[in-house]
Amino acid sequence: MAKTYYDQDVNWSVLEGKTVAIIGYGSQGHAHALNLKESGVNVVVGLYAGSKSKAKAEAHGLKVATVAEAVKQADITMVLIPDEKQADVYKEEIGPNLKKGSALAFAHGFNIHFKQIVPPEGVDVFMVAPKGPGHLVRRTFTEGSGVPAVFAVEKDETGKCFEIALAYARGVGSTRSGVLQTTFRDETEEDLFGEQCVLMGGVCQLMQTGFEVLVEAGYPPEMAYFECFHEMKLIVDLCYEGGMTKMRQSCSDTAEYGDYMIGPRIITEETKKEMKKVLKEIQDGTFARNWLLENRAAGRANFLAQRRLHKEHQIEQVGAQLRNMMPWLRDKKELEF
Ligand code: NDP
Ligand code: MG
Ligand code: MG
Numbered sequence: 001m002a003k004t005y006y007d008q009d010v011n012w013s014v015l016e017g018k019t020v021a022i023i024g025y026g027s028q029g030h031a032h033a034l035n036l037k038e039s040g041v042n043v044v045v046g047l048y049a050g051s052k053s054k055a056k057a058e059a060h061g062l063k064v065a066t067v068a069e070a071v072k073q074a075d076i077t078m079v080l081i082p083d084e085k086q087a088d089v090y091k092e093e094i095g096p097n098l099k100k101g102s103a104l105a106f107a108h109g110f111n112i113h114f115k116q117i118v119p120p121e122g123v124d125v126f127m128v129a130p131k132g133p134g135h136l137v138r139r140t141f142t143e144g145s146g147v148p149a150v151f152a153v154e155k156d157e158t159g160k161c162f163e164i165a166l167a168y169a170r171g172v173g174s175t176r177s178g179v180l181q182t183t184f185r186d187e188t189e190e191d192l193f194g195e196q197c198v199l200m201g202g203v204c205q206l207m208q209t210g211f212e213v214l215v216e217a218g219y220p221p222e223m224a225y226f227e228c229f230h231e232m233k234l235i236v237d238l239c240y241e242g243g244m245t246k247m248r249q250s251c252s253d254t255a256e257y258g259d260y261m262i263g264p265r266i267i268t269e270e271t272k273k274e275m276k277k278v279l280k281e282i283q284d285g286t287f288a289r290n291w292l293l294e295n296r297a298a299g300r301a302n303f304l305a306q307r308r309l310h311k312e313h314q315i316e317q318v319g320a321q322l323r324n325m326m327p328w329l330r331d332k333k334e335l336e337f
Contacts, residue, residue: 004178010170014163020171021046021074023067023094024081025053027134027335028107032078032172033062035141039171046070046077046093071097076168078105078128084295087116098123101157103164108191109184112154114288125154126165129187130174135335137172146173150182192282197275206266207232211315221318229319 022033023046030053037043045057046067057064071077071094079086079094090111098104103124111117112125119125130137132147140146149172151165158164169179195201210228215221238247248256281287294303310316323329 002180002182004180005166005169005175006178007170007175010166010175011163012167012170014160015041015167015171018042018075019044019073020168021065021070021077023047023070023077023079023089025051025057025062026080026082028130028137029053029080029134030056030060031130031134031137031141032080032107033057034060034138035173036168036171037062038141039173041171044070044073067093068097072099074099074102076103076105076164078107078168079111080107083108083110084291086111090117095120103158103161105165105168109152109154109188110192110288113184113188114285114292116292119155122157123155124157124161124164126161126168127152127154127182127184127187128165128169128172128174128179129191130172137174140177141173144176146176148177149174149179150187151179152182152184152187154184189279189282192287193275193279196282196287197278203232208313208315215314221314222322225315225318225322229315230322 019042020036021044022029022036025033025045025047029045033043033045044063044065045053046069047054047057047064048067054064065073067089077094077098079090081089094104095117098120100122103126104119105125106112106127107129109127109129112119112127128149128151130147130149132140137147149169151169153161153165156162166175166179169175207229211221211224214224214228235247235251238250248259251259278287294300323333
């Protein structure tokens, strides 16, 4: 098993007196900025003129500057804007202002691994990627724990990059739960594979297809929603707490028998073969190229059309109505941080 690092493995002094620029104040940005500040680090948030996030960051008591100004002051620049925007912002505002001997950091390896960003000599490059969405990184920190993370050192020019990365991980709360060392390559490829084949692509398509089969067979959409979508949380929570074993203990033997007999007919050898193909396309850069082209040449036409089509799907319409009937979900409709 990969070595896990905790609070006691951290040399916190490498961050003392240092300034961290957090570029972007979205999901990860707000969590990193606030957690680091409360850990005693000097934080400045870098945003563009007219950014919607500026007022939020200031209301949270943070210093805000332009991206260029924030980078100029920084000993560590953590890039937390959307991956597809990072290369342009790097070229215009981050790269030209990086101090020699400072560090450039990421929460995902995409732009470094696929060479969209090539940092200059004399600058350390590391990653700290919490294994959870930003609001959880923030909430767990305020509760005294933290979201586990992976970290990686891509370029150690100062001889201190490993220690700095670990200290950063402590600053955001992750060494409270443990952090694992990885590489930019592994993190990038695994992350893309996970979200495409399992967490989003796989799970969303599975729930939607199950829903469609029931509705097309004449069952009420509301029932189909409960069976194929709503109950997913129950199952996932149990798996999360105690593995599939705990989940299966909690379900009926009938359900468990069906799980073993039918599961392999749904996710088949064919599916596994396709997953391997997807992994290859991630490794050989096909996916990265398509996504970068989608952002550059096509004005995201395909992406935006897909977003609209999925939003309009019956499962989303029925779901919205049903969730309105559940008072405990009513104030959770929109992402907030
Ligand atoms: P978000 O989409 O939440 O980031 C949006 C923020 O970036 C907003 O504050 C936005 O400002 C700002 N922004 C957008 N464009 C610019 C610009 N040109 N200059 C300055 N600021 C800009 O990003 P995420 O937090 O989702 O992702 C950040 C990184 O973290 C990515 O590398 C991602 O892969 C990684 N990551 C994300 C996870 C997650 O749970 N979301 C989990 C682990 C890693 P405004 O609102 O004003 O437009
Ligand atoms: Mg991802
Ligand atoms: Mg049932």
